[in-house]
Amino acid sequence: MKIGFYPGCSLLGSSREYNESLKAIAPAMGLEFAEVPDWNCCGATAAHSLDHQLAFALPARILALAEKAGMEELLVPCSACFSRLAATRYELQKNADLRKEIIDIIEMPYQGTVKVSNALEVLCRAAAANLNGKITKPFAHKVACYYGCYLTRPTELATCKRTEDPQEMDELMKVVGAEPIDWAFKVECCGAGLSVSRTDLVAGLSGKIIKDAVHRGAEAIVVACPMCHTNLDLRRDAIEAQSHERYSIPVLYLSQVIGLALGIDPRTLGLHRHHVPVRFPDAAPNASADSKKPELQLSGKDD
Amino acid sequence: MAEFEPKVVAFVCNWCTYAGADLTGTSRMKYATNVRMIRLPCTGRIDFMLLLQAFGHGADGIIVSGCHPGDCHYSAGNFHARRRWMLFRELLDFAGIDLRRVHFSWVSAAEGAKWAELVNDVVNQVRALGPYDEFPKRLNRQSLEQLCSVEVGR
């Protein structure tokens, strides 16, 4: 299935491995991505708290470009981008006056025909259709599925059904052989955009999430959002400093977990880029020597 | 020639707007004399044909008014009426009948002032539009009287 693709800034920067792993698993999942030409910033996280029009105009331009390129569905892996694009589509659908106003600003025709999808829903759908029989190395570990905020809020845009206790990622993880744990912080706030400005707050909030996952026996935390990943992975030192505990639990993108289960080389999946070393796949017989190396590297952004 | 004085017919429900107009009276508020009220139990009773009949009998403007949604004495008559009005208005507009001559309103039994304002406003608007000569008329009392007087004159 061919599907539009909007990487946004993080998939080219801090979460390159999300991008890499999505692309790596795409063929097996029966997905083909077409990047939106000439795309721009989605506006997150500042625009909507500063300028109402700008907050809608930026995503609207992206959607208009996707429309122009003949796309029916647009995969937006970053949850923040997803939220902005989906919210814009929703508001413009509801409010004809606003739509007119925004069309005037972006000076492009806009119909709202492009469906905005996040990685979780696209991968769930693709897994159901295409993964059967392809799992060669079941990811047999206890995982804490962490949804964060944007996949479940606001309810009008939520793609998960039980928004306070979503199950979609848990089900997907079962498909690739993992054992999702029942835990309390699936949809708690990680601190998100305060990562840089108030690292102390992020350390507190994300610390609680990690603590609960660890205490309930999770071996990995699975996420679908670059922001969550940054806070849980990159801010680990700050978290440990504040909680006076050490946590070795790695944080993986769901695409990386699927990739591992498909037997894809960890380096291809970008596992070596993580701050917290990833010890998967653990000494499996056909694991390449290469795949063990990355865990020694710290946030190796060397290529 | 004296200024044109329009004839405005108001179809009102007994429980809200008629009572509201009573309150206008007890409060001694003044409004234009041009309005003639047809009292009905409920806006639900107002057949759309009555409006055309009013135009056909010389009305230059029409007011239809009843209870606010939720206040209907019969609990839902006004909701049913509102649906009919929605379609009827679209049809009149499509047929080229000037909707500035047909006004819909909710006036409660407590809104004496709103009634006075409404009547004045509609009368002023219709006065500005002039007599509704475009709309074909029936032979009615006045035209009959005119006819009679012509004959007598002969």
Added chain:
Amino acid sequence: MPRIGVFICHCGENISGTVDCAEVAKVSAEFPGVVHSVDYKYMCSDPGQNLIKNAIQEKKLTGVVVAACSPRMHEPTFRRACAEGGLNPFLCEMANLREHCSWVHEKLPATTEKAIDLVRIMVEKVKRNRPLFSINVPVTKTALVLGGGIAGIQAALDIANAGHKVIMVERQASIGGHMAQLSETFPTLDCSQCILTPRMVEVAQHPNITLYTYAELEKLDGFIGNFRAVIRKKAKSIDEKLCTGCGVCFQKCPNKKILSEFNTHLGTRTAIYVPFPQAVPNKPVIDREHCMYFQKGKCRICEKFCPTKAIRFDQQDELIEVNVGAVVAATGYEVKDTDFFPEYGYGKYPDIITGLQFERLASASGPTGGVIKRPSDGRIPETIAFIACAGSRDPAKGISYCSKICCMYTAKHAMLYKHKVHQGKAYVFYMDIRAGGKMYEEFVRRTIEEDEVHYVRGRVSRIYDRDGKLVVRGVDTLLNAKPIEIEADMVVLATAMVAQPDAEELAQKMKVSYDENKFLSEAHPKLRPVEMNTAGIFVAGACQAPKDIPETVAQASAAASKVAGLFSKDELSREPVVAVVSRTGPPEFSNCVGCFLCESACPYQAIEHEEIKTRDGKLIKTVAKINQGVCQGCGTCVALCRTKSIDLQGFTNEQIFAELVSL
């Protein structure tokens, strides 16, 4: 030929101040059909009314127009005068010269012209008036009370004590309702069962009350004074006449692990059971879904031990048809279960309970004998958190209303807990404290000040488990909006009061309206709070909106007095302003084509199907028929009817056309 009399009132100077009444009378005299036209200072005075009465007789009037004040003021007066003068009262109409003319216009020729027009309009209308006669319907002086909670009990007793028959229908095996489940009642802390059970017994023993428990309303037809109800008596599987209520059967019943509804699933019962020891009637029923004999075909132990041989496994549901004149709906409420709250674990934590469950824990007759214990492990909680507004006032959860009783019972719960567990800590999370009621605010203050319950103003965002504790995460908005966390052993949610799950179905059976929350709608929120928009059906208690016991009892007594008022006459008389379906001669017999599109437009479900048959019983056609006992005369069907087969007496199409033609 019509002979119309016109009477112009000066109303002192109220009308004559701006309208030239003599001129109006003079012009009116010339209208076709007018044979008498006078003006007078005060038409509503005795001499004024005599003018009308005399003219009716002397001039043989066939219609009267009184041009005076608003018909909403004096129409009854002048109609009565006409009746006394020998004219059908519905041949009298009023032109509103005061409120709609003299008071709202200046003294100008146009004002007098308008007055003349108003008279002319009414003359044209009254010419087409037909004599109408009040509609009399007999009244069956028996009331049907649906629901045997405190609302139904109060209403039934009041009606019965007024000397009328009452049929009470309760769907559970015992009357008593939710009030029987409560421990103590605010603000006096008197024991709920102690005040309720004597009333339950009174119902059972009252000579005027017939009680059907384990029964439901199946069907309701008819109209005010003349309802016909079908009641389904579910099979109790016992012969009530033989059963003495000795209780041997439920002591012997082997299936003892069924969760008790009365104990809110915190205790158990047997398959043959009475819901609680003080049940009325105190005779068991067999719950067939859990009875081994009904499920597996073997057992019959109760039958073996029953000393009076009262067990009847082959008993069938029984349908009873009764005629009643009035219905009181007192079907009560439900509370939302804890699984309604995703943020509090979707009901997965056993120590998060509802307020109603807490009542059972606190009740001396409850599953723990009144000791507050955790359902999970039976430990006495050292810290307990109460969360008010669980679901209520939360549009995101679809419940935007206030459940009204939670502030008070939460205070009561916290107080009871502190009385029972002195060293325990109690927290109450609240949005606002609504303690409007006699001694209510004082009660809450006592909870806070004397019993030292910690009130935290803020919402709880999440509850999760950590090391055997329930972590309650919320915010204290009074402490600079700081997030707070409490490690509790038990959490009590004051879950929203909601309509019964089948409230909508019941409303449709009774053909009454209900609101978006499925609570039954009263006819007018202020002035007709216990009547429903279908005449003859009344409402009491929490099936109409959340309310506490005193309010429920007050409403039930009010409904009972309405019923007693209705039953005080043998016949009901009402204005004949109703819709009628016209009938014509053969071959059509009626212009109605039986499309019945009017049926759903009628706010009162007054439109019925009538079959026109030949003499030998062959169906010619089915046409609409208006039930005149039910019709309130709004005329919505009249405007909808394409063939104009329906007309509204008093406001006929002909009359309104005549008014328009006379413009």
Added chain:
Amino acid sequence: MNELQQTAKDLLEKNAVAVVIGYGMGSEPSLRRAVFVRKPDQAPQLIFDESCRQNLAFYVLKPEVKALGKAAVVARTPTLRTLLQLATENQITDESVVALPVGNGSVQPLTNFAAIEQYLANVPRGFTAQEQQELAAIKSKTLADRWAFWKSELSRCIKCYACRAACPMCYCSKCIVEVNQPQWVPVPSDMLGNLEWNVIRAMHLAGRCISCGSCADACPAHIRIDLLNQLLATEAMQQFGAEPGLSVRKDYALATFKPTDKEEFIR
């Protein structure tokens, strides 16, 4: 024999129906007329092509046709919808009529309402682009032009009521134009009466009209009265979600309401 003819023949042979109402050749090659086939060997009279436009559903209600016994009716999509709408209005009962759907492939007799509902669920609906354009063209005129347009159109009306006779939803035994106490519509054909008649007709069909176009086809003066119906059908659909004739559910848009119906025109 084609499928339609064969199906009709089978039905008649099996005595499943007493008459098949369908289209046959008219007095001129370009014309079609309704035929009532009662014998199996007459089945070849039945034809169906682009020119067969009349909505045959209304024959089903005629006493003369009813007297023949159970009928099968050759049904284009509008006819099928008409049958369902008539059912919601208590004019025909289930399994009293067999519909022979034409114009969408196989002619498989639909013997009950459920089958018609199911069939219609898969048929595209809504107005064609051309119909929408015609409506938009009038709407885009100025008020005065619209008035002038309809005045000139309606002045040609001779009040023959062919529109009524052709409309399957105009089944009232006594139409409002015949109600004379009071006289709702003046008898002579004058502008006011013509306007009133057409407004009444459109309003009475609002929420019930399934837009078959038979009224306009029947008009000898070629007045586009179907546009009035189309306008209200569009409005009823947009404002109330009314789509008459798709099920036997009683949901006449003007006999129900939503408290949230739009009312910005009411002050």
